[in-house]
Amino acid sequence: MTENGNWHILIPQNLEKTIWTGLIRVEGEEFQIQIELPRDKNIKHASIRGDWRLVRHLSKVQGTLESRLKSAVDPKAFMQEVCSLFDNIKASKTGTHSHGVVDDSPLYQRLVEEVETLGWEMVTNLESDLSQFKLTCNYSSDKTHNVTVQVHSEVQHPSNPPVSATALQDDFQLHWTPKLCLHDVITQFEGFLLKYRSFWEEMAEIDNDTWVLEPEKPGPMDVSRRIALGSNFSIQIVVDPVHPRMLPQCRFLGADNVINPVRKLLNTNLHAWNSHSSLLTNLRNILEVDFPTPAESQVQDFKEECGICYSYSLDSVIPDQVCDNPHCNKPFHQTCLYEWLRALPSSYQSITGVGFNILYGECPYCSKAISVKKLNER
Ligand SMILES: [Zn+2]
Numbered sequence: 001m002t003e004n005g006n007w008h009i010l011i012p013q014n015l016e017k018t019i020w021t022g023l024i025r026v027e028g029e030e031f032q033i034q035i036e037l038p039r040d041k042n043i044k045h046a047s048i049r050g051d052w053r054l055v056r057h058l059s060k061v062q063g064t065l066e067s068r069l070k071s072a073v074d075p076k077a078f079m080q081e082v083c084s085l086f087d088n089i090k091a092s093k094t095g096t097h098s099h100g101v102v103d104d105s106p107l108y109q110r111l112v113e114e115v116e117t118l119g120w121e122m123v124t125n126l127e128s129d130l131s132q133f134k135l136t137c138n139y140s141s142d143k144t145h146n147v148t149v150q151v152h153s154e155v156q157h158p159s160n161p162p163v164s165a166t167a168l169q170d171d172f173q174l175h176w177t178p179k180l181c182l183h184d185v186i187t188q189f190e191g192f193l194l195k196y197r198s199f200w201e202e203m204a205e206i207d208n209d210t211w212v213l214e215p216e217k218p219g220p221m222d223v224s225r226r227i228a229l230g231s232n233f234s235i236q237i238v239v240d241p242v243h244p245r246m247l248p249q250c251r252f253l254g255a256d257n258v259i260n261p262v263r264k265l266l267n268t269n270l271h272a273w274n275s276h277s278s279l280l281t282n283l284r285n286i287l288e289v290d291f292p293t294p295a296e297s298q299v300q301d302f303k304e305e306c307g308i309c310y311s312y313s314l315d316s317v318i319p320d321q322v323c324d325n326p327h328c329n330k331p332f333h334q335t336c337l338y339e340w341l342r343a344l345p346s347s348y349q350s351i352t353g354v355g356f357n358i359l360y361g362e363c364p365y366c367s368k369a370i371s372v373k374k375l376n377e378r
């Protein structure tokens with residue numbers, strides 16, 4: 001406890017006493033604080049989390065805070081220090097004390113005001129000198145996107161645009177004028193997210209209701225999906241993120257006898273594509289198939305390993321060459337099959353015309369005719 005009516009409590013949250021939560025009361029305001037110690041319980045390496053208002057107050061004295069943390073012996077002693085730091089801030093405000101480094105620069109004040117307008121809950125990460133913020137936008141109930149905003153120095157803000165970055169590939173371009181503030185960054189970022197909202201909704205339906213074989217963990221800007229249709233039979237779609245309900249590029253992978261009827265259906269039913277329905281609904285209707293769903297099947301049912309190297313994923317490529325013999329249907333990696341056929345004296349390659357760069361030979365399993373395109377010619 002300190003004088004001036006400031007006080008704190010701190011309670012360990014686990015038997016090991018590595019996590020402590022507490023409350024700190026400063027000038028009538030209460031702030032939550034959590035101290036997490038590493039396994040060796042060395043407080044020098046503790047991580048401190050707190051209410052953003054508290055973090056904001058303490059960010060003004062970051063340097064002092066760090067040196068106090070280094071000299072503290074345990075969390076309780078550290079809390080004592082935090083409390084006394086507040087006394088210093090208060091004292092320095094009233095001019096009776098010179099401890100504590102309070103940043104009173106116009107830039108700092110301006111940024112604090114800007115974040116206050118925005119709401120501290122929008123900030124998920126913050127550098128103590130306010131030179132970098134991570135601002136978060138929700139685009140659906142369970143997904144968020146972050147934009148990191150870097151403000152350089154007093155000279156440049158707001159006359160020069162802050163640097164912004166996102167995890168999205170199609171990078172968000174900030175349109176800046178000196179009259180803008182952080183709130184405008186969020187408004188622009190929300191507008192950017194809105195552009196892809198329906199794309200993410202369409203892809204989420206596919207990711208939830210079908211078995212996506214590739215990519216294994218789709219990122220927000222992955223426009224392609226390979227969806228299982230059956231054993232060694234899949235469709236690869238490439239979606240236009242701006243017009244996600246338009247007919248995507250489709251490529252079927254599997255044995256000819258399985259692919260051909262579905263390819264025919266796609267062509268026959270194409271006129272029935274209805275952009276008022278979801279992408280998945282359209283694919284179901286046009287292809288006249290029920291996609292295997294995670295609710296009623298295992299992904300392993302559709303992940304048969306390569307018949308040559310016996311692995312599924314080879315340099316992130318999955319076996320997409322399938323023997324056309326309906327009684328065989330063995331899948332192979334393109335690389336494996338190409339190398340296999342090339343090593344056989346009975347294989348031959350056409351050197352002119354349509355079949356150029358195609359290697360013909362026999363399936364390693366059933367000895368029926370099989371062919372593979374030369375590598376990098378997919
Ligand atoms: Zn293989």
Ligand SMILES: [Zn+2]
Nearest residue numbers: 323328363366
């Ligand atoms: Zn075969």
